[in-house]
Each structure stands twice: as C-alpha cells, then as structure tokens.
Amino acid sequence: MSLTSKSPIEKISARPPSDDLTDEQFMSQALVLGHRVRHRCAPNPWVGALVVRRGEIVGQGATQAPGGRHAEIVALDEAADKACDSTVYVTLEPCVHEGRTGPCTEALINAGVNKVVVAILDPDPKMQGRGIAALRASGITVVTGVGKEEADFSLAPYVHHRLTGRSWCVLKVASSLDGRSVAANGESKWITGEASRADSHELRRESQAIVVGSGTALLDAPTLTVRTPGYVGEQPLRVLLDSRGRVRATGPLFTTTLAPTLVFTTKSAPSKVVDDWLAAGAQVETIESGPKGKGVNLETVLGSLGKRGIVQTMFEG
Template sequence: MPGNRADAVWLATAARLGTRGRPESRPNPAVGAIVVQNGVVVGRGWTRAGGRPHAEAEALAMAGDAARGAALYVSLEPCAHQSVRGPSCSSLIAAAQIARVVAGVEDPDPRTAGAGLALLRAAGIDAQLLPSPEAEASLEGYLMQRRHGRPHVTLKLATSLDGCLALADGSSQWITGPVARAHVHALRARSEAILVGGGTLRADSPRLDVRLEGLEQQSPERWVLTRSSAPAGWRAIAAPTDIAHMADCQYLFVEGGAGAAASFLAADLVDRLLIYRAPIVIGGGLPCIGDLGLADLASAHGRWRSAGRRTLGSDTLEIYERTRCLQA
C-alpha cells in the first residue's frame, strides 16, 4: 500500500479509536493514537477520563521498547506544553525514540498550534501533518469549541411521516419505537450537555437521562432554553447564542421541542440534523419545527447534505450535515 494511502488508513483507525474517549475526556479532546512497527500495531491508546493520560502516553506505554524506530499515528497534533499533570506528549514521543509521527489535525490550542510537530522535528523525528477527514470528524466538538467558542450542536427531531411531533392537543408519547429510542439514548451518552425548550420542560418534565444498561452514569448535563430560572438539577440559557457560555462543552444535543428547534436553526447554530421518522401520519398535528420567520421560499435553509440513512426497527433515521463549513 503506497505511503500516503497507508498513512491515511492508520490515521482513520486512530480517529475511530479516539472516539472511545468521548465524552469522558472533557475538557480535553478525544484523541486516538497508534504505534506501528513494521506494519504491526504494537501500542494504542485514547484520551482517558478527565483528559489523562493522553492518547500518545497510553499508546507508548503499551508499546514499551517496541516503540523505538516505530511510527506513531495520532488524530491530533501531540501537545507541546508541559503541565503540573505531566510532561508534554512531544517530549514523551522523543524520549521513546519514535522514528516517525503523522498527525491528522493541527491542534488549534495556542499552546501547541504547530509547536508540537516543530519540537518533534527538532528532536530528529520525521513529523508531518497529513490532513485527515476522519480525524477532523472525530474531533469536531473540540475543534468547534477552540475555533468558534461554542459546542458542536446536534438537533434531534422525532416526527411522523408528515413532520408532526404530536397530536394537535400535544399528545406525543411515543412517536418512535424502542429501537430508535435506544439509539437516541446512545447518542445522549456521547454528549456532554442536552437541551430542551422551556415549553417542553413544562409540558413533559423529561428526564433526559441515559437508560441503557452500563451507560446510566453517562447522562449529560441538562439545560433548558428559557428566560425563567432553571429548576433544580438543570441549567438555563436565554438564547441559542448563549451556548458560548457553556464552559468547555464540546458536544450539545438539542432534543426540541418545536420552539427550541426553530430558535437554533434561525440562529444558524445547528451542525448536524437527525430526523427520526415513524411510519405514521398524524395530519393536523403540531409541527416538529416552529416558525422560522421566513419571508419567502428562497430564504429557506438550503445548506444541508444527506450524510446517511438507517432503519431502526420500524422507524427511519435521516442524517444531515451542514454543507457550508464554518471558517477555521
């Protein structure tokens, strides 16, 4: 396999490995690292709970002496700064006598931002940046927070075939089936915060926890979009733009209702759209998205691309991503 192609494959593998650390790695990014010696993986790691150990440190510890002369693939540029919690990953890599480092994304943290690769080159290591779409995607929450000062936002909608979230009187439990609901709970477990509108909180008193065996402790922080005070166990924001104040939050999961969905869409703050469609028709029910205040059809949001479709029991999940990327 040609060098660049092989490197891209190893980077994609490291990126998938890194996602195992989400969301426990907060406030650190969920990084993955693989040590490869003569085409064989001799060490691997991902960022652990609370951000330590870093992925590179874990991979090097597993590799031991086999790291000497090996290649290290890491989804994010190794850190360049030493802290009270330990030495920089760049210095650990140099000490392990790694011969080559390939990183998929340059770290936007100003304490590193190219300095990590520079330190490795100064130590005589062949260190390079090979932009990796898989690594970028695996770090989307961290990169959004670093580059734009806000979490990556996923908006989830559960609707009938005709786009309703409830009957006209508000009755809604349950539109989707158990398989789709379990899928939502798995996504909750990978999020750091979950948000609903004040109307949904008052009408449904949702728990917004994770009810999957073994993942109950990974229930995200609960937030509500309201101008009133938040109830016990909840935190409040008054407007979608206030998500910039969610300190260190990398992944926000917005679950509705219609008003909150419309507010986030109107503010252009939705990065991923998940639509769970149940095979039912309500007719005359409550729409899943509130009024966006559009003056004409030409003003409609047309920047979405289909990113996947899955069957979940009797329901269908449609995934849409932004087509207009934010500037780095």
C-alpha cells in the same frame, strides 16, 4: 445525516482487515480508538494513537478521562522498548505544553520514535503547529493530513469549541411523515421506535449538556439522562431555557440527584420562581433575551456552556 446512517468512523470500523497496512489504514484504526472514548474526554479532545514497528502494532491507546494519560502516552507505555525506531500514528497533533500531564512531544522524542503521522493539527491556541515543530526540530519525520477527513468529522465538536469558544450543537428532532412532533390535540406521543431511541441515548452519552425549552419541559416532564444499558459514567448537564419562569421546580428535571440542572432565564422570570429553582439545587443564569425580546439569547447560552467546558450540546426540544 440521520441517526441510523453510518458515519465516516463507523465505515472505517466496517472495513475488512489487510495484512499489509498503509499509513491511511493504520490511521483509520487510531481514529476508531479515539472516537470510541469521546464520551469521557471533554473538554479534552478524544484522540487515538498507534505505535507501529516493522509493520506490527506494538502499542495502542486512547485519551483517558481529564487528568489521565493522553493517547500517545498510553500507546508508548504499552509499546515500551519497542517504541524505539517506530512510527506513531496519532489523530491529533501531539501536545507540547505542560499541563496536568507532561508534553506528549517530549515523550515521543525520549522514546526514540522515528516518524510521527498526524491526522490534523490542534487548533488550541497553545498548539497550532508547535507540537509538529518540536518533533521536527528533534529530527523526527512528521507527516500530516493522513486521515484528515475522518478526523475532521470525529473531532468537529472539539475543533469548533477551540476556535469559537462556543459549544458545538447537535439537534435531535422526532417528527411524523407530515412534519408534526405532537398529536393534533397537543398531547405528547412517542414517534420514534426502539432503535432511534437507542441512538438518541448514544447522542446524549456523547454530549456534555442536553437542552430543552420550557414548552417541552411542561409537556413532557423529561428526565434528560443517559439510560443506555450498562452506562455508569457521568450524566450530562441538563439545561432548561425558560425566559419567563413558566416551569416550576418540581419533577425529574429538578431532581438533581439524577443529574445537575442549569436554567437560563431572563429578568422577566418572577423572583419567586428563580428562588424555587435555586432551592431545588439547580444553577440559574440570568441572561439577555433573544431577538425581538423573545426567549433567551442562544448565542449567549452557547458561549456560557463553552466556558463551562461543554464541548457538545444536544438540543432536544
């Protein structure tokens, strides 16, 4: 899918409103709410929720930043007493475990909700159907699978991270019609237009890490920050793959006041270069080499990023 093609969530947003909404249409609205906040939630899932009573939306919410309220709690708080005998639409199975916030299942039960419609189950080992079971055990009607296709698309990075422990990858490639990404003399030139560059920054905003190799770092001296107009959130972790210590600790990539930097390298990197990276404020992780002794082991990279709570990683070169 190209950056400019419409995703299933964008297609939902473009649908005309209806006076008599179905379960699918209510769920579509919840999916849009969740998808809009995906940049702020990781490593938690970005979830949307609606509270509907007698066909009227009386509460809505989306997941807050880690440590904040879950989507169901935000929606129930807005609905207040109107949540009693309502139907709640939620894009991911409500949580049942104690964490920084209380169980959403308990809040739904205490609110007197009559029915809960869920798009997909939560693959987290703490969940896997336990939330659904708790709701049903309390007498609440639960319907699953409504809006599943769109939820699978929106929450794919989260689901992948929970199932594999590794970060989900997105790849950004800019190339000319003849398949080239640099000029014939090796110089770096902008190939993309203004619209695609804006899309690239949106992908950066949705990712928790941005990766480049040593070749791109040497050629482009990239900053690897989100520069979407008006964006004031946290910057993604900038990741450099440099197995031999080719990149010196200078330039924007090692200006750690802009954003944090992590270097994956191997024992082939000179100790002086590693010391310079550390002195510049970067984190350094020495791992095994890739296949045939080339580069770094990407599976190890993605596993390490996953352990750091990086749900989505963007590879830029």
